[in-house]
Amino acid sequence: MRPIKPLFSYGPIPTYRMLLCAVLAFGLMFAEHRFSAVETARSHLTSVVAPIQWLVSLPSEGVRWSAMAISDQQALIDENGRLREQLLTLSNRVQRMASLTAENIHLRELLNAPNPADVPYITAELLSLDSDPFTQQMVINRGRRDSVYIGQPVMDASGLIGQVVSVSAYTSRVLMVADANHAVPVEINRNGLRFIAQGTGQLDTLNIPSVPATADIREGDLLVTSGLGGRFPQGYPVARVDEVKRESSQAFMEVSAEPISQPERSRYFLLLFPPERPEENLSGPERMARQVVWPGDPAHPDAHRISEEALTAALELQSAEQE
Amino acid sequence: MGPFGYLFVWFTLLLAFCLQVMPLPDAWLVWRPDWLGVLLAYWCVATPQRVGVLHGFVLGLMLDLIEGAPLGQNALVLSLLAYLFLLLYQRFRVYSIWQQAVLVFILLGIAQLVEQWLRTIYGPISLSLEFLLPALIGSLLWPWLFTMMQAVRRRLGIG
Numbered sequence: 001m002r003p004i005k006p007l008f009s010y011g012p013i014p015t016y017r018m019l020l021c022a023v024l025a026f027g028l029m030f031a032e033h034r035f036s037a038v039e040t041a042r043s044h045l046t047s048v049v050a051p052i053q054w055l056v057s058l059p060s061e062g063v064r065w066s067a068m069a070i071s072d073q074q075a076l077i078d079e080n081g082r083l084r085e086q087l088l089t090l091s092n093r094v095q096r097m098a099s100l101t102a103e104n105i106h107l108r109e110l111l112n113a114p115n116p117a118d119v120p121y122i123t124a125e126l127l128s129l130d131s132d133p134f135t136q137q138m139v140i141n142r143g144r145r146d147s148v149y150i151g152q153p154v155m156d157a158s159g160l161i162g163q164v165v166s167v168s169a170y171t172s173r174v175l176m177v178a179d180a181n182h183a184v185p186v187e188i189n190r191n192g193l194r195f196i197a198q199g200t201g202q203l204d205t206l207n208i209p210s211v212p213a214t215a216d217i218r219e220g221d222l223l224v225t226s227g228l229g230g231r232f233p234q235g236y237p238v239a240r241v242d243e244v245k246r247e248s249s250q251a252f253m254e255v256s257a258e259p260i261s262q263p264e265r266s267r268y269f270l271l272l273f274p275p276e277r278p279e280e281n282l283s284g285p286e287r288m289a290r291q292v293v294w295p296g297d298p299a300h301p302d303a304h305r306i307s308e309e310a311l312t313a314a315l316e317l318q319s320a321e322q323e
Numbered sequence: 324m325g326p327f328g329y330l331f332v333w334f335t336l337l338l339a340f341c342l343q344v345m346p347l348p349d350a351w352l353v354w355r356p357d358w359l360g361v362l363l364a365y366w367c368v369a370t371p372q373r374v375g376v377l378h379g380f381v382l383g384l385m386l387d388l389i390e391g392a393p394l395g396q397n398a399l400v401l402s403l404l405a406y407l408f409l410l411l412y413q414r415f416r417v418y419s420i421w422q423q424a425v426l427v428f429i430l431l432g433i434a435q436l437v438e439q440w441l442r443t444i445y446g447p448i449s450l451s452l453e454f455l456l457p458a459l460i461g462s463l464l465w466p467w468l469f470t471m472m473q474a475v476r477r478r479l480g481i482g
Contacts, residue, residue, distance in 0.1 A: 014409040017376040021402035024380070028395035029441075042394060049388045056345045131344045132390050133352035134442065134454070139391075166391060173391045203349055264349060 039166075043144070046168040053139065053171070057128050119233050121270040122146060124154075127171055129263070136162075136179040136203060140269060143170040148271060151231055155270040159237040159260030160184065160225060164271070174269075177238065177259055178203045186238050187226040191216055194226050197239055197257060203264065206239050208255040215253070219244055223257055233274040324373055328481035332366055332374060335472075339363075340382060344389050353453045357461040359386065360404055360431050365472055367408035368415045379405035396441045404434040420466045428462035 032038045124140040142148050144167050152164040154174050162176040175182050180201040186208075187194045193215060197206045211217060221241040227234030239257035246253050324332075339362035347355060359382060366374035383398030390397070407430045408415075415423055435454050443450075 014376050014406050018402060018406040021376050021380045022399060025383075025395035025399035025402070028398070029393050032394045038394065042388070046388050049385055052341065052344070052385070053389060056341050060346055128344075128346040129349065130390065131346060131352065131355075132392070133349075133355075135391075137391055 043166065043168040046166075047170065050168070050171060053128060119275070120273045121155075122273075124269045124271050126267045126269070134201065135181075136176040136199065136201065136263075137165070138174050138176065138263065139171050140174055140271075141171060142271060143168050143172050145169055146271075148172045153232045153236075153272045153274065155236060155272060156261045156263065156266035156268070158262060158266075159239075160232065161261045161263055161266075161269060163231065176203075176263055177206065177261070178263075184232060184238060185226045185228040186223040188217060189222040189224050189237075193217065194228065195223070195255075197223060200256075204258055206257045206259060208241070208257060209252075211253045211255045213246060213248075213251055213253055217241060217244060217253070217255060222260075233272060324370060324481055328479070329373065331479065331481055332370070336362055336366070336378070336382060340385065343386065353456050354460065355457060356464055357431055357435070357457040359401070360434060360458075361427070361461040361464060361468060363401060363405055364408045364427060364430070365469060367405050368412045369472070369476065371409055371412045374405070375409055376402045376405045379403075393441075393445055396438065399441065400434050400438045403437060404430065407433065420469060423469065424462045424465040427465045428458055431458035431461050434458075 028038070032042070122142065124142040127139040127141050130137040130139075140154070148164055148167050150164055150167060154161040154163060160177060162174050162179070162182060164172050165175040166173045177184055177197065177199055178201070179199045182199040184197050185194065186197045195208050195211060197208055200207050208217075208223075219241055222237060223239045223241065225232040225234055225236045225238055237260045239259045241255060242258045243256045244253055245255070336359070339358040342358040343355075363374070363379055363382065366378070379401035380398045383396075383401035384394065386392070386397040386401070387394050411426065411430070415426070418426065432455055435458050439450070439454050
């Protein structure tokens with residue numbers, strides 16, 4: 001005969017366990033802030049939960065695959081035609097690019113300016129977008145094995161996506177430019193004015209703080225990375241200004257911009273390896289000082305000065321070509 | 324509850340975990356019910372002797388690892404959630420199912436609120452009342468989930 005179950009059963013008193021868990025949790029949060037050993041442990045543990053990450057990405061993969069399998073021939077033919085067209089446009093641009101690059105190198109040599117090196121890259125594929133609505137992050141399928149490092153810039157086909165914030169053996173996590181915790185130094189492509197573009201937490205909006213009311217900034221201006229700060233290489237498109245609010249009584253304008261990259265639609269990304277890789281074991285200000293050359297920098301007196309002879313030579317060349 | 328029953332508990336918890344971290348389009352994310360919270364709540368109410376604070380802690384740590392949240396954030400929130408439900412499970416047994424749903428909403432809401440507080444410690448976030456939506460939808464699902472799980476449990480003879 002089974003014993004009669006009591007109506008109210010008393011389990012173990014959970015208060016002590018709760019206290020233990022709270023202490024452990026706060027301890028972990030604190031330790032992660034202070035000790036780098038926890039970060040290492042975390043990257044190993046993340047490799048342990050990677051199977052779950054892979055498992056939960058299966059349904060969306062399946063949907064994508066079956067959408068391709070059942071899409072009719074006409075749609076495929078259309079897509080093929082579109083891609084061919086795109087290929088033609090792009091290869092046309094590449095041809096012009098080759099001659100422009102050659103010309104650029106030539107002119108830079110005339111001005112005695114150093115040639116910017118090509119930035120090497122590897123490609124990466126999206127594993128999962130963040131499942132948390134309040135942060136903008138994603139996981140990609142490259143990790144420590146591919147020498148990905150923390151702080152590495154990530155691009156998609158159209159613009160800057162963000163930077164790597166943590167690395168495990170086979171995957172890494174990317175903080176997107178639109179995250180409220182992200183900021184990137186930018187300049188206006190048209191006139192070189194420099195600002196900071198801050199994320200807002202919304203995927204389609206960046207905020208540009210501290211823009212003086214007199215600054216020459218317009219709707220539609222392209223913002224590219226300025227290369228200051230030494231983390232992102234210079235000249236990659238970040239966002240397009242979509243709203244400039246001027247109020248005559250205010251000293252600053254409210255400017256918002258829309259990111260150019262499309263993290264919601266892209267599946268493939270580029271991980272850049274900028275030539276000046278951040279050095280380890282340097283404090284923040286020191287690291288910046290080593291990598292940024294600012295106008296008037298005593299260590300690089302001629303960094304931003306164009307020599308008279310070079311300018312004359314360039315002008316002579318230009319007039320010779322016109323004749 | 325035998326070892327089979329305990330395996331079943333972990334199976335359902337891991338299923339809820341997968342639903343919780345399943346990638347979704349960005350606009351749908353706030354509408355995702357708090358699967359893990361609801362299921363943990365169910366097991367805390369149904370078998371308070373077996374499932375409790377430590378389960379919440381372990382699942383929370385896994386969630387932290389996958390979401391890239393600071394280690395311990397979700398662990399604290401989920402163990403707190405389990406604790407609250409363990410304190411109140413005797414009341415659940417005398418409440419009607421919709422009263423239970425209201426209580427579930429309040430407790431899940433408290434857990435979400437604590438999570439938002441922890442987030443603000445770590446830096447700027449975009450604040451809005453949307454963070455209560457997962458708790459609301461989770462509590463609306465509660466009557467169905469509760470009835471279904473009870474039926475499954477009876478069928479399998481667990482607990």
